[in-house]
Amino acid sequence: MILVLLGPPGVGKGTQGEMLAEDLGWHRLATGDVLRAARREGTRLGREAQRYMDRGDLVPDEIIVGMVRERLERLESGGGVILDGFPRTVPQAEALDEVLGELGSGVDGVLELTAPDEVLVKRISGRRSCAECGKLYNTYFDPPEVDGRCDACGSSLTHRDDDDAETVAHRLDVYRAQTEPLVDFYRGTAAELIRVDGDRSMSDVQGAIRSALQQRLGVDGDGQ
Numbered sequence: 001m002i003l004v005l006l007g008p009p010g011v012g013k014g015t016q017g018e019m020l021a022e023d024l025g026w027h028r029l030a031t032g033d034v035l036r037a038a039r040r041e042g043t044r045l046g047r048e049a050q051r052y053m054d055r056g057d058l059v060p061d062e063i064i065v066g067m068v069r070e071r072l073e074r075l076e077s078g079g080g081v082i083l084d085g086f087p088r089t090v091p092q093a094e095a096l097d098e099v100l101g102e103l104g105s106g107v108d109g110v111l112e113l114t115a116p117d118e119v120l121v122k123r124i125s126g127r128r129s130c131a132e133c134g135k136l137y138n139t140y141f142d143p144p145e146v147d148g149r150c151d152a153c154g155s156s157l158t159h160r161d162d163d164d165a166e167t168v169a170h171r172l173d174v175y176r177a178q179t180e181p182l183v184d185f186y187r188g189t190a191a192e193l194i195r196v197d198g199d200r201s202m203s204d205v206q207g208a209i210r211s212a213l214q215q216r217l218g219v220d221g222d223g224q
Contacts, residue, residue, distance in 0.1 A: 001026075001080035001217070002105055004087070004191070006182060007113035008175045009168065010120040011198040012205065016113065017084040019206050024219070027075055029068060031085035035059065038067050045070065065095045072103060080219070089178050090185050097189070107191045109217050111209065112183060113198035117172060125165040128157040192216050 003026075007013045014030065021028035038046030045066045049059045068086060075081065087093040100106050115123075126139040130150035137144050137157060144151050161167075186193060194212045198205050213219040 001108045001219070002100065003080060003082050003213075003217075004107055004110045004182075004186070005082055005084045005113070006110060006179065007198060008115070008120055008179075009171045010123040011113040011115050012202065013084055013113060015202060016198075016205055016209060017082050019202070020209060021082050023206075023210075024080060026080035026082055028082045028084055029071055029086070031064065031068075031088075034067050034071055034086075035064070038070070043067075043070065061089070061092050061095060065092065065099060068096070069099045069103075072099070072105075087182065090181055093182055093185050107186065107189065109192040109194055109213070110183070110186045111212075112193070112195045113205070114195060115197070115199040117169075119199050120172060121165055121168050124163050124168045124171075127163050128159055130155050131158050 005013050005017050017028050017030070020026065035046075035049060039050050040046070045063050049063050049067070052059045052063075064086065068083070072081065083096075087096050097106065122140040123138065126141065128137045128139060128144070128148075129135070130137075130153065132155040133150060133153045135150055135152050136142075137150075144157065148157050149155070150157055183193065194216055196205060196208045196212060200208070210219075
């Protein structure tokens with residue numbers, strides 16, 4: 001079973017995808033992980049991608065698609081696959097459909113996580129991290145006991161430059177322009193479209209996802 005995971009920045013795709021894959025025993029293919037693995041292993045596509053990245057350019061779709069194909073071909077049959085962060089655009093989705101068709105498969109379900117913009121902005125712009133121990137905080141939802149200081153080790157907390165509210169708003173605009181059209185694309189395919197409210201606790205969101213997968217795709221607790 002192939003499940004595409006969609007959602008705007010800050011909605012919790014990575015966390016929910018990891019939890020779902022672990023609970024069901026499925027494979028999770030996140031674009032960043034696939035890219036890093038190809039570079040680490042020194043594959044032909046990995047070397048090509050590195051050349052683009054060294055120049056500060058975006059890695060072309062055909063290279064990303066090729067990497068995803070390589071990973072899919074290596075997976076053992078059975079179980080399921082969660083595609084997290086791919087496809088991001090309609091052309092990528094079209095290329096993925098072609099690859100899956102050649103492999104005798106296809107996208108079975110598209111899981112879209114949603115949340116209001118104001119929640120997404122707070123989730124991202126409020127993120128703080130400890131450079132020493134790596135502990136994460138959020139000034140809105142999970143603040144440290146002492147402002148700007150890590151509860152665990154007392155070190156200063158840092159805020160990524162690209163996590164400011166203005167940049168986050170731009171990232172949301174890019175998502176709507178490039179990735180949201182995927183919902184309409186998949187609406188015209190055989191894939192089952194599933195929308196889950198991500199503006200809840202992690203456990204509540206995961207429970208809603210599991211319930212929806214069971215009702216809409218027949219996925220039970222064993223991932224079958």
